[in-house]
Amino acid sequence: MANAEHLDLIRRDLDTWNRLREADPGMVPDLSQSDLSKADLALANLSGALLNDANLVLANLRGADLRAADLTGANLVGARLLGVDLVGANLSGADLSTAEDLTQEDIDQTLGDERTALPEGLQKPPHWLGIRKVNLKAAFAKFSDHWQPRIVGDLHGVQVKIVKLLGEFVWHQHDDEDELFLVVKGQLLMRFRDREIRVDEGEFLIVPRGVEHQSVAERECEVLLVEPGTTVNTGNVRDERTVLQPERLD
Numbered sequence: 001m002a003n004a005e006h007l008d009l010i011r012r013d014l015d016t017w018n019r020l021r022e023a024d025p026g027m028v029p030d031l032s033q034s035d036l037s038k039a040d041l042a043l044a045n046l047s048g049a050l051l052n053d054a055n056l057v058l059a060n061l062r063g064a065d066l067r068a069a070d071l072t073g074a075n076l077v078g079a080r081l082l083g084v085d086l087v088g089a090n091l092s093g094a095d096l097s098t099a100e101d102l103t104q105e106d107i108d109q110t111l112g113d114e115r116t117a118l119p120e121g122l123q124k125p126p127h128w129l130g131i132r133k134v135n136l137k138a139a140f141a142k143f144s145d146h147w148q149p150r151i152v153g154d155l156h157g158v159q160v161k162i163v164k165l166l167g168e169f170v171w172h173q174h175d176d177e178d179e180l181f182l183v184v185k186g187q188l189l190m191r192f193r194d195r196e197i198r199v200d201e202g203e204f205l206i207v208p209r210g211v212e213h214q215s216v217a218e219r220e221c222e223v224l225l226v227e228p229g230t231t232v233n234t235g236n237v238r239d240e241r242t243v244l245q246p247e248r249l250d
């Protein structure tokens with residue numbers, strides 16, 4: 001719950017608020033779960049503030065200092081955000097679906113999930129979608145190593161990756177992730193403990209979570225993977241081919 005004094009002061013007298021923050025840098029403003037809808041918070045010093053689950057609908061936050069602020073679950077629909085400083089802020093689950101003033105760069109400076117680099121559950125505005133087409137032939141031409149997946153797209157926490165396979169991979173399973181293998185070129189043999197399935201060019205196969213599998217490619221095979229961003233290529237196994245943070249291809 002918000003600190004009533006903090007809430008009252010920031011609503012009533014922003015100049016005094018900012019002076020107070022300057023005089024007492026150790027103070028941690030607690031505005032969590034507060035209703036600050038339509039509040040004029042332009043140029044407010046809110047660095048390190050607790051704003052989790054705050055209602056900031058239509059608030060004016062232009063030029064506000066939100067460095068390292070906790071904005072977890074905050075509703076920022078319609079908020080004015082031009083020039084805000086979000087370095088190190090936590091935006092997990094925040095609703096920024098109408099944040100026309102923000103750029104992807106502003107968000108890149110916030111705390112992100114270490115694998116997806118985006119705050120978890122963030123409602124992104126459509127203009128960040130970075131719509132582009134990917135030419136698979138050109139993308140595969142950018143690398144020649146095997147078993148090293150590259151990220152080529154993101155959708156709803158799921159990643160599209162491409163990888164070249166040659167030889168036998170390690171037996172592994174993914175406890176929480178389903179994995180789609182689409183063969184773009186060549187032939188993939190997917191071994192399970194009770195059978196094996198050949199996947200030809202233009203075919204795909206989905207390995208459900210919890211099922212042990214081993215990819216085998218007698219000749220080099222190009223595969224497109226669709227799987228949650230948390231998926232590690234070797235699943236529950238760690239070996240020299242484990243890639244915790246795949247490279248992204250532009």
Ligand code: NI
Pocket residue numbers: 172173174179213233234235
């Ligand atoms: Ni796998």
